[in-house]
Amino acid sequence: MQKHGHPDIATALNNLADTCYLQGALEEAERLQRELWSFQRERLGDGHPQTLKVMGILLPVTLTAQGRFAEAMGLCSEAGSQMDEHLGEMHPHTIAAAALREVLAAHALYSAPPPI
Template identity: 40%
Template structure:
């Protein structure tokens, strides 16, 4: 009824990811978070709070899998977007912020 790209579907994918995470099924967790992220970004835009939450969850999943570079990339993106939303562009202001 909602369609496969509806934000409510993404919410349920996040819930599935949490269930799988509790079971230690991190490959499935990663899949569900990535799919939810695709939906949120395409339907709600990159600055929607659900995008940041899902990126944070995915980064946490990456940490538990030892995928530190992937986690770092997501965390930097989350922090950069939050900073830009609150204070403006990071470019040139704090070249060594990370």
């Protein structure tokens, strides 16, 4: 299902996003990851492993670093369902996304105010 766009564009976007993330430029890293996600969706399709990796692992990690836990959990959960369907539950991307969802769920549990 390959469409237009040279594959090196995806590599460049990913590398730039990683560099921005490591330098603490999280908003720019997010912007680049969203651009990468859009590029991968158009070029490879929604169910491709690389598209799902951006949606379910890379972007949620960046959102988490920005303190946007609910948004990260939403993307991670949606991607997890698609990963189960397209990749299977034993695929490394599926396992990584499931682990990230567990971390986000634990964060939500332990950061919630105590019951009265």
